[in-house]
Amino acid sequence: MVDKTTQDGDGIRTYPFPVDLSVCGVGMQVVAMNSGLPWHQAAPIGRVHRIDFHVVMLFTGGPVTHMVDFAEYEMTAGDLLWIRPGQVHRFSRASEYHGTALTMQPGFLPRATVEATGLYRYELPPLLRPGPAQLAGLQAALDQLRREYEDITTLPLTLHTAVLQHSLTAFLLRLAHLAVSSAEATREQADTTFTRFRDAVEKGFATNHSVSAYADALGYSRRTLVRAVRAATGETPKGFIDKRVILEARRLLAHTDLPIGRVGAAVGFADAANFSKFFHQHTDTTPAAFRAELR
Template sequence: MVDTRVEGGDGGIRTFPFPVELSVGGVGMQIGPMGSTDHTWHVDEAPLERVHRIDFHVVMLFSRGPVRHMIDFTEYEAGAGDLLWIRPGQVHRFSRAGDYRGTVLTMQPGFLPRATVEATGLYRYDLPPLLHPDEAQLTALRSALAQLQREYEDTTTLPLSLHTAVLRHSLTAFLLRLAHLAASSAEAARQQADTTFTLFRDAVEKGFATNHSVSAYADQLGYSRRTLVRAVRAATGQTPKGFIDRRVILEAKRLLAHTDMPIGRVGAAVGFPDAANFSKFFHQHTEMTPAAFRAELR
């Protein structure tokens, strides 16, 4: 059993400290099953379904799913074989506790030496908290976690000082694998975002004159709207709608500057059959009317 109790704190977001006194031998880590009948994550009336903060690391390896879990105000859905890595200072919220099945590891900051902390990226808050290992990675992680649990529960073979040293080595082995998975997942996500944005950019270039709908582009490309938003924001700092609008405005400016087309025809050429709607759109984005923009250039 792993028990992470919280003491004190009224109002605001409660902080759950690492319960050293409840770990086997008083060491700075715990490992055990999620969802056992005697398992508790809180004290008194502190419901885990409320947002709270932790001052330690939590790694959950799920054996069942799906489970929805909020970390730093983003909802993640974990399935069997997935891991969630929550770092100190992050706020999170559990869904119905009975849905959690698998193994949970908690670790107090300072339990591992600085060199190991740096090598394992324990404070890489830029890395994704939800990890999806492939079959080989999952097998290795499960094996390392099982070995760590055996060492944690074996308090008779070695004196406490050696027991703690072995735990640190076993924990390091597991975290090195986990850190590699997190880093490679982040790189894969970046590459996917790059690909997603490139496809979106190309689709907008072909269709901006008739299609100004983010949802339509998402459907066309086979992505969810959320995926498209993340990819475009990562690549440009803009929303997909903002990116589309900028492309429409650019084309309108080109036509106004380099052709003698009537303003109504310019609007129609960039997807606004109604001249009034085009003028309103253009003014919103440039603080000038189309006519004023053209006059300024001539």
């Protein structure tokens, strides 16, 4: 196969849809993942790269760790991973991929179908975990699509392609519904998680600056807390805590005559020097200079 990969300005290679490996040259493939890489013979294991087409992987084993847009996702049996064109991703050297991979070339489906199935909604989560009934429907739709893909004897190519498009649409509509409902559930969970974290920080920032301590007290993993706070604020839990501490320190410096050391103690620093260092790191000025500017 001719290597048609390109290299972007950031040095990351982009792999095109391998039309020459597709049955009858149609704009999609359905293959078993354990038979090798599902798109490009030269796709690098363990190396970051891009693809210019859609990939949906339905896993029958695991755990499998896969990076998409520099976030690590861990899949087990019954999970799906949806990678969209242009997203950066990486196969794990330590994982064995088992299941079915669907690849689809942009332009294979009509525009109306593309919009209905949310093919380019990059804000939707790559990792999808369907319930038993959803998984059964998706698996049945994918199995039917694979049978149609492999059946090249009963229909002429034009009808074969049309049937594939209809079967693919049925699968993608199910997948899109799962993706949207998963995103809504994640947002609701993130909102609740962030609200509890925000309230806990408001009560405890004067004595507790530890992300792990907040996570433990709230009953969340550190990763769950990071995702929720980032979704709500765009920053890390540690950054959120530090901003609240700095806000209180500024208030005390501006509106009280407490000595610098007492201000530091009021926001959780037993040592005045450590407080001054922390304040300078976050404001580019010292507590004394900040107070002097306001008076």
